[in-house]
Amino acid sequence: MPASASWRPSAMDKPFDRICVMGLGYIGLPTAATLASRGVDVIGVDVNESVVAKISEGQSHFSEPDLDMLVRSAVSTERLRAVSEPEPADAFLVAVPTPFRADHNADLSCVEAAARAIARVLEPGNLVILESTCPVGTTLRFCEWIAEESPDLRLPHEEPANPDINVTYCPERILPGRMILELVENDRIIGGMTETCARRAEELYEIFVKGTLHVSNASTAELVKLTENAYRDVNIAFANELSMVCEKLDVDVWEAIDLANRHPRVNILKPGPGVGGHCIAIDPWFLIANAPEETRLMQAARRVNDVKSHAVLERVRRQMRRFREPVVACLGLSYKPDVDDLRESPALHIVEELARDDEMQLLVVEPHLKTLPATLAEAIHVEKVEMNDALSRADILVLLVGHREFRKVDMRKIYERVVIDTVGLWRVDRGEPR
Known part of the structure; x- marks a missing residue:
């Protein structure tokens, strides 16, 4: 919605002295700590007691x-307190998980649980902001869940002119590895159930956001978040599909892309x-579920990006047939470089599938994890090792994640091994570095 010159602060407006953040994961905790750093x-609030305990210790x-x-400072100054149940506050930010089910529809059970939990402590004049990535229409359902739990409160979907509670959708836009910086610097989309709701949320984000705050409505904000990640998914799918074409034609995909990108457009x-991570690998499905007949390109992109992992697996298995008892070293498990985030990681999926074969020795190098994830830890033929150990023992090196540490490898140590570089860090797939 466009800015309105007629909007004025209501008598209900008051400072945000206390804010309750629901969900202390990858979005909620940085947001909570950043708000605390602003006084x-x-x-x-988190349902995981171990998370609450660790944050309470300042970690x-x-x-x-x-x-x-940031967390240590916020806890030591008593600006941040971690608990397992919501308490009364001036505003509530909801940043709980929204995974997808086996049928690719969104699992909104955590969002619904959060709505019903905060409904019990809401007071007239409160602001509620949903930040979790959701299908279009979820903010309306969020209001309905609150209304069911607290029927005495007037919600903006029922009485838009004079609600007791302001409700807004404002999707997160931060990248692991740059969360604290991007939380402050990035623009935000503020989608209010009403314009007054949006303007109230704008006041809250002005506490810590330096980027531009763009005011819209809830449905548009929901769509924008899904659109951003579906766009990226489609473009990555083109690159992944091109890489499979180049492998079939025996062409160096990295050189081909370098040269093609010299075109000005x-x-x-x-x-x-x-494709991995909680956003790009999942969010397009929420948009596809909203409009299945109109999203054929997005569906095709999802299939291409899923197939790419299977193509890498088959490529590794073809090379394994060259050895009687192959030793394979997989380099990287996280979904992107230089983080420990394993959510929807294609690298982890590939290693898990390889681990099913007990006729080989599987070495795993992941500098950002202290131990192997549970899906790999119990396999006797799978071992977490350091990079130098992998280089000395492996017949096949499979580079799955472009961690900074992997850039430091002495290239002379890999010449006598089969190398499958899926990220173009070494550029040695065809026999020599480029």
Whole structure:
């Protein structure tokens, strides 16, 4: 919705002295710590008791630059308090998971649970912001869940002119590895159930966001978030499909992309072993579910990116047949470089599938994890090793993630091994570095 010159702060407006953040994961915890660093009292809520305990000790439960320092400061100054149940506050930010089910529809059970939980402590004048990535129409359902739990409160979908509670959708837009910086610097889309709802949310984000705040409505904001990641998914699918074409034609895909990108209107992305992370690998399905007949390109892109992981697997297995008892070293498990995030990771999927074959020795190098994930830890033929150990023992090197550490490898140590470089870090797939 466009800005309106007629909008004025209502009598209900008051400072955000206390904010309750529902969900202390990859989005909620950085947001809570950042708000606390701005002098706001923050109640962080998570259903995972171990997460609550760790944050209460001033520690983050996942790796992210500068986050530990921010959490430690917020907890030590008593600006951030982690608990397992929501408490009364001036505003509520909901950043809970929205995974997808086996049928690719969104699982909104955590969003619904959060809505019903905060409904019990809401008071007139409160602001509620949903940040979780959701299908279009979820913010309306969110309001309905609150209304069911607290029928005495007037919600904006029922009385848009005079609600007791302001409700807004504002999707996150931050990248692991750059969360703290992007949380502050990136533009935000603020989609209110009404214009007043959006303007109230705008006041909250002005506490810590330096980027531009773009005011719209809830449905548009929901669609924009899904569109951003579906766009990226489609473009990555083109690169991944091109890489499979180049393999069939015995052409160096990295050289082909470098040269094609010298055209002033061409910008092909880099291929990889698939697509991972909670956003790009999942969000397009939410949009596809909203309009299945109108999203054929997005559906095709999802299939291409999933197939790419299978193509890498088959390529490794073909090379394994050259050895009586192959030793395969897989380099990287996370879904992107220089993080410990395994969500929807194609690298992890590939290694898990290889681990099913107990006729080989599987070495795993992942500098951002202390131990192997549970899906790999119990296999006796799978071993977590350091890079030098992998280089000395492996018959086949499979580079799955472009971690910074892998760039430092002495190229002379890999010449006598079969190398499958899925990310173009070494450029040695065809026998020599480029």
